Amino acid sequence: MLGRNEHKILERAVGLLKSRDVTGVDYARCAARLTYQLCSAYYLPELERGLIDYGKNLIGVNYVSSNDELVVAFLDDFALDNRGLSEQYLIELCRSYDKVFYIVNRPPPIHRGSSISKIIAEYCNVEVKFVAGLNVDEKIKSICSLLQSTNAARVFCHLSPWSVEATIALSTMSGLKKTLIDITDHNFWLGASIFDDFIGFRDYGRVLAVQERGISPDKYMVLRYYPILPSKVVKFDLNVPSTAVVLFSGSNFFKIYGDDGRFFNLIDEILTENSDAYFVFAGSGNPIKFKSFWSRSQNKNRVLLLGPTNNIAGLFNRCDVFVNTYPHFGGLMTHYAVSLGKPVVGFRGVYAHNFAEDVIHETCDAQISIADQSEFVSFMNALIRSDVKRKEHANSCKKYIRDHDDFHRDFGEIKASGFVANAPLTATSINILAVKSLYSEIESKWMGYSDMIIVSELGWSFILKNPFWAVLFFTKSAWKLARILFYRISKGRVA
Template sequence: MDKARQVARLERRLKHIIAESIQQENYEKALAGINACAQLLYLWNQKYIDEELERYIEEISKKVVQINLGQDTDRNTDTDRNTVLFYDGFGLDTRGLALIYLKAIAQLGYKIIYLVPQKSKGGQSDIHRILDGCNVEWIYYSENSYLNRIKTITSTFDTFKPSVAFFYSMPDDVAAAVAFFAYAGLMTRFQINLTDHAYWLGTNIFDFCIEFRDYGASISYYYRGIPREKLIKLPYYPYYDKEKNFEGFPFESKNKKIIFSGGALYKTLGDSENTYYKVLDQLLTSNSDVIFLYAGSGDSTELDKMATKFSQRVYHVNERKDLYQVMQRCTFYLNTYPMLGGLMTQYAVAAGKVPLTMVRKGDVAEGILIEQEKREIEYFDSDSLIQDANKLLNDEEYLHDRECKLIGSIISEKEFKEELQSIIRKNNTKYTIRLKKYDVNEFAKEYKQRFDYDSVISGCIAKKCNLVLIYVFPKLFIKKIIKKIIKKIIKKLEEVFIWGKR
């Protein structure tokens, strides 16, 4: 059976489980089904909205959410104009956009109610440091039960009565979607659209959608059906600590030129030509004094092949806390392909390094930088990228000229804060949205090609938060449990072996 039929069959089965569970008032099971189905659609990414799942969210929200905020009173007198709720479903520290939003909101003088997963406790040192001394309430929620998470979110709304709420989360966050839907008309709800290139749940849970570029706004308008008047554009900037110490390279860098790349490794896989690695192969072959460093996790099969072929010239490390300092020390940044990294592109520019980016016409690369077309970072075929990369590696004056063209391509921290204030007060910014209908077929094909059905269904369904589905999908849960046990045994044996050798 081909992938499309497998996905369609599983989608139908999950929706049947959802509908049946709602009818039986087993809402925890229904929510688990929505979560699994949403994650499936996100990973498959052949559409940007699913009306059935949106209706299920609305139906469950009306059944399970009890609001004590005062729906019959005017929201301006019932909510606190100086209180802003920020729901963060990721719970990361410097990765993503939470830190720059929280920093700006705090500097603008608002009281922040910060809702974040329990697992993040103790793991957000930079956010804690930046918000130290600010008016912030930290609310941690458990992820063990969808209904309990909904209750935590809604009770937080009711207790603190924010006039503004930001929704910043993963594409499958059904609990927060159900909670946010219920507060329509009671406060102004903003969705921060980080995942603008892919499917996500909850197109009806916000009053305004904050897009960081025209591409995302266009996808939201043409493919998600979000009205133009609900779209607001606000570019972001990469947070970094200039004072952070450089942690070093896993190689001797003296008299070497360094090509740096990074992000989730799946972004380098998926096109039939294996273009990313062919480009890298040619650059390393043509320049014997070049070392390649990749920072990120995932399937490293192709990268390992390169490391074998170019011994002691290809290195793979985990994500770096000193990313800005690493960028500063490279010759240029090679963007991932066929999926680029938007935030990594901005990190490169912030460090003054050219982010070489191969794209197709009208691809998701557009709009990462301000006036991006003037920055000369895009290439529409691998030959032109390789030719220019070789010149950058061997002509210092040319490299400097190209780096100078990057000046002014990222929004400043001050401007970001001012425009965020405009969003909170007036629901707009100075940035004009230019809508354009993109052809997303080629992009969808790459998702389809990369899609591994067997591994995906386990990741979507057989997880702790969806344990209520174990009786429906027992084999998936059993397989996952067995894999975990085997992994633990292997780890234990490795430890015994290492200690035995000592």
Template sequence: MRNLGKEDIIRVYDHFKKSAHASFESGDHDKAIEWVSACSRIAYHSNFFYTDPELDGLLRDIAQVVCGGDIRVEADTPGDRLVFIDTDGSDNHGLTQQYIRALIAAGAEFAYVYEDADLGRIKTILGEIRDYPKATVITFEKGNSDIHKTRAIADFIREYRPRKYIMHILPWDAVAVMVCNLLKGVDRYNINATDHAFWLGASCIDYCIEFRDYGYTVSLEQRGLKKSQLLMLPYYPISNGAAFKGFPARIPEDAVKVFSGGSFYKIYGEKGLYFDMVRRLLSENPQAVVLYAGAGNGSKLKRYIKENGLVDRVILLGNRGDIDGVFQTCDFYLGTYPICGGLMSQYAAVSGKAILAYTDPKLGINMIEGLVCHQDQAHITDTSLEGFYARGKRLCDDETYRREEGDHLKRCVIPPLVFNDELRYLLENNVSKRVGRKEYVDYEAFSDLHLEVENHYQPNIQMYVALRLRWKTALKFPKIFVNAMTIKMSRILKIK
């Protein structure tokens, strides 16, 4: 396979964007929206840039045509209704439940708009909303087009007349951004849950809710947003309360259980350093075992475990729905690298478990402190490997130290009542109680990491381009076509 360079990916992005404009000019608005979303997926997986006002503007032009002009809510409109539009939420994942519970606690009148037709993902969320008399739920049927959804939401908002519009959306959600572009006299917010990457809509929002200084910095430096638009509000994790299903019987009862986990892509890159960190950690601490729970393609980790004789020391748990019980039963948490797990780190902290983590200083996105230390400060992330191994040994050897570290982290995470109060204040004043601070971000190092992952571990962009363009890929982007066919054939041969 031939490695992709930045110029190869930019060429794909530009081709997709030209196709979006051409589709709009020919009157094919559905296709234009598809191309805009496709551009966004390419940008999200590459991290060469973080916003594109041209795409936002194209979505505005499409929305104007298909919805018949702006949606204006007059300043003297009575009430304080909100619309919360969601594509990034599911039960016990994302930030939907934290925000919905805070709105309910504040007694707010709101409409919850869920774009995905699969309501099975939000059973708990829907149950909580439908039990609240001041909420309205808007959902869609399978097969509804993006234009149908945009028109339906626009028509609803014209009647509902909210004062605020809050987006909790996927980076390529064109529908929510088209509606956002139409709103006049409405405060428009984006919950920046994907603060490390590209997302649509930065040029059409009034406020961006940031959960850490890393995202605050990226929004200032790369998205063109002003300090006055950036509102700081960290979040807490949602517990599902599922019963603990136990660990495999072959794990010794007296072993130090080091839990690690997250989507497998988070441990790929930096020449497999995470794998080597695990191997040395176990070599220096014979009483320890590593338990890994995650989803995705784990073939490289499985091969490493076998080739290095770690079958009895690294145990793969699969995708665990009883994550609370897993954390309660482990001894401490090992952070993933080169991409840390934000939600997993928070679960560890609220479970009172110490966190062992490393990052190269150039990858500041991995500083766990920004994800956990909301109410108090703590040292969590080592930026030297020797410091990491020394702390790992102490955590394995000293039960009292583990407990004290975990108890401290438990006090660091923002509690639900504080979150509720700060969101209410934020929405009432368009100012946050917390102040963001700029930090150093090495954008080139981060985009280089994504390029390494694309070329050597998970070819998301290449497979997506081949799927979208099919045989046209061979004509437009022959390198990507050859790579995608090679990957596909290797997967078929492995299955056989």
């Protein structure tokens, strides 16, 4: 359920969209981002109806006429290496269709030397197009024009959860099958009422789509992905003793914030019980909470914080155990660990979305996620203290390694089915209230990004024109600044 203030922004968005006011699109994006940040809903039908109405008023209906099922478009908001599943799907579409129009929903270029640029160079049946436009309406019209020019039979969409321009444009398209690649199955995204079918990567996402988004189970298919690994692994140097057992984890910091800092406390307990263990974290985002915790720990000299790295394979090779993040696990990182032959384990707690086995394989019986805290600590201790145990566990995971051939086979089955899911819905129990409560805690106690989202989407004028938001924003900003200054003065830091 949306909070009172978020609901006001949603109402404002819907009203402006109905009156054909372009600022309604900004409000819609803001409402979508806030809903995602707080995980306060999984589907906002009134917002989607507003976006559909805006598209009808702006453009009407765009018809795409194609009799060639082997010509498709791929609309991608990112076109970045290791961002979502851009590389996996671009490769697959090039392998499975005669012609692929790769429509990038951002300004050019695609960086030279990137994995995506190499894929484009390798396949002769892909043509790249960039969405143009200086404002919202121009971007919407550009997406529509590009899709019409392709005469594609189907468009596969790889979008951010708040991709309002793409959602509006797609809602106007007729005669074109629209498939959403569900890369954020655990949270809110736009388009549940707009797409013809959906491809996720685990059973959890399918169950959530049916229960919370109102999507028919035969419209949601599951296609488990695989990691894109470098052809050559470069050595990664860590400043740790040669005898150290290296525990590695990594993600955006929000994945380890929440549940009263339970992830930090678990790692701290494990380090205390194993004097030869070192913990390495490669993260992006806001590290202040991370640094603050470890600066107070007796184990701070055995904790290394790294920034984002392009040599993730080298870092995995240097570590001994991959520890999944909590309270949100990392699916792609789990795949990396398994594919690179490392033992992987994570604490799951009460959250069904942390069942990492579901991402690897539908029948995976390797002990990758553990619900009981004591059992998790005990298992971690066993891995740290025994190289044999680590090898055994790594081998138990290794049989579930997936590659592009597995992905190609499974996609072929989806394609042959006419994009109809025939598998029965799995009996996955999801505690929605617990998940939403977790997100609320992360935002209120750990992140506090909601006000920044409002400023970035609606501008300072919104804050200054609304007394309630002005007082709230400046009070929170002053408190944040005070905490940052106190932290820097105290010189708390992690090596």
